[in-house]
Amino acid sequence: MTLPQTSRPLDVIVIGSGIAGMSTAIALTLSGHRVRVFERVRQLTEVGAGLQVSANAGHVYNALGMGEALIARSVPPDRWVVRLGTTGEVLTAFDLGRPHLEQHGFPCCNIHRADLLDILLDRLHAVAPGALHLGAEATGYAETGNNVTVDLADGRQISGDLLVAADGVRSPIRSQILGPDRAEFSGNVAWRSVIPADRLPADFMPPDHVAWVGPGRHFVMYWLRNRTLLNVVGVVEGSTDVEESWTVRADWQTFKSDFAGWHPDIQAAINASDRENCFRWSLNIREPVFNWRSERAVVIGDAAHPMLPYLAQGAAAAVEDAAILTRVLAGDAAVPAALERFQRIRAPRAARVVESANRLRRINHMSDEAELRKLIDASADLFAERDTWLYCYNPITAPLDP
Numbered sequence: 001m002t003l004p005q006t007s008r009p010l011d012v013i014v015i016g017s018g019i020a021g022m023s024t025a026i027a028l029t030l031s032g033h034r035v036r037v038f039e040r041v042r043q044l045t046e047v048g049a050g051l052q053v054s055a056n057a058g059h060v061y062n063a064l065g066m067g068e069a070l071i072a073r074s075v076p077p078d079r080w081v082v083r084l085g086t087t088g089e090v091l092t093a094f095d096l097g098r099p100h101l102e103q104h105g106f107p108c109c110n111i112h113r114a115d116l117l118d119i120l121l122d123r124l125h126a127v128a129p130g131a132l133h134l135g136a137e138a139t140g141y142a143e144t145g146n147n148v149t150v151d152l153a154d155g156r157q158i159s160g161d162l163l164v165a166a167d168g169v170r171s172p173i174r175s176q177i178l179g180p181d182r183a184e185f186s187g188n189v190a191w192r193s194v195i196p197a198d199r200l201p202a203d204f205m206p207p208d209h210v211a212w213v214g215p216g217r218h219f220v221m222y223w224l225r226n227r228t229l230l231n232v233v234g235v236v237e238g239s240t241d242v243e244e245s246w247t248v249r250a251d252w253q254t255f256k257s258d259f260a261g262w263h264p265d266i267q268a269a270i271n272a273s274d275r276e277n278c279f280r281w282s283l284n285i286r287e288p289v290f291n292w293r294s295e296r297a298v299v300i301g302d303a304a305h306p307m308l309p310y311l312a313q314g315a316a317a318a319v320e321d322a323a324i325l326t327r328v329l330a331g332d333a334a335v336p337a338a339l340e341r342f343q344r345i346r347a348p349r350a351a352r353v354v355e356s357a358n359r360l361r362r363i364n365h366m367s368d369e370a371e372l373r374k375l376i377d378a379s380a381d382l383f384a385e386r387d388t389w390l391y392c393y394n395p396i397t398a399p400l401d402p
């Protein structure tokens with residue numbers, strides 16, 4: 001499965017070299033466009049923790065020529081397990097390994113975000129040498145009927161046929177297209193830590209994806225890098241607002257006290273966390289938006305559809321954008337018409353993902369245990385339903401205008 005070749009190569013400016021920006025730059029280059037990527041930071045450093053990659057994203061990585069590299073550096077979880085945070089009782093579990101692969105043709109994988117960015121960067125350098133420009137911060141843009149010009153903070157102006165803004169939740173291009181950001185603090189913060197396996201008890205846990213749930217909080221654990229690192233995420237309600245960033249360090253004692261009284265495995269994981277390197281991300285809610293474009297500029301990734309992380313689909317939705325944008329731009333339509341078509345295809349699906357993630361917040365943090373059990377019992381259907389509309393979608397082959 002490959003991306004279509006364009007009959008009308010464009011000069012494309014991509015802002016941001018996260019997962020959305022790099023996957024789009026690779027996809028558009030493979031399709032025959034000339035792409036330049038402008039990234040604000042001067043040096044790309046290892047950021048973030050674990051990411052789950054499901055088949056809907058996996059198909060795109062295959063088409064970008066990096067599916068095998070991604071699988072090689074991932075850990076495929078055997079099962080999805082939901083346990084009660086306090087006692088550890090298993091509330092539900094289902095197979096995730098073989099069934100996901102057999103049903104969708106790509107395994108569900110857990111990968112370190114830094115490893116995924118590394119693979120993307122290698123691929124970008126291979127297909128478009130010299131395309132990435134670091135230390136280049138976009139501040140805004142102007143467009144005419146024929147081209148678009150991006151202003152950089154250092155005074156430079158870059159012109160092209162199309163601007164793709166993949167510059168994350170605080171995108172200045174998003175503000176220009178959509179108006180001021182309307183983010184509302186969800187009252188939840190996510191603790192993140194990556195723990196070397198040798199700091200944990202031997203045979204700490206099998207290669208499962210485990211979600212521990214309880215009143216007002218939940219805790220997720222899964223293995224990364226050949227089971228040498230344990231990724232943990234602890235989400236807590238009722239916390240005060242902090243920054244919405246991968247790189248905000250926070251006090252380990254607060255992490256510890258946020259999960260006081262929970263299962264010994266959770267205590268073991270928190271105790272083994274590097275006390276100087278616990279990160280806390282503030283989770284904001286933004287209602288889905290449907291106007292992603294102007295005439296020659298479009299937002300993608302978190303700049304277009306920021307979401308709560310409960311469905312593990314933010315990056316997956318970003319690479320779906322990369323594939324669909326590339327497919328619509330391969331046709332004969334003029335840029336504004338192609339962007340309109342892209343938005344018509346992508347915005348409703350992205351909105352469904354955002355709203356589904358919002359709904360999961362309820363199940364993860366249910367305060368009444370009886371109610372929680374009822375919801376979990378009913379959730380087998382929910383997981384099956386998710387398989388049919390979310391993971392089954394192949395952005396490389398799905399009809400563009402159903």
Ligand SMILES: Cc1cc2nc3c(=O)[nH]c(=O)nc-3n(C[C@H](O)[C@H](O)[C@H](O)COP(=O)(O)OP(=O)(O)OC[C@H]3O[C@@H](n4cnc5c(N)ncnc54)[C@H](O)[C@@H]3O)c2cc1C
Pocket residue numbers: 015016017018019020021038039040041050051052053136137138139166167168169170171172190192233281300301302303309312313314315316317318
């Ligand atoms: C706790 C947590 C867990 C998650 N787990 C998962 C998961 O399991 N699976 C999944 O699919 N998703 C997950 N996500 C979501 C996923 O991480 C994001 O959706 C994804 O990283 C967004 O990528 P992006 O490229 O759109 O944005 P970003 O990663 O934010 O990249 C934006 C880039 O643009 C650059 N930039 C910003 N402003 C400018 C500017 N003005 N000029 C130039 N460059 C600029 C930034 O430096 C950055 O490099 C999770 C998120 C969180 C918070």
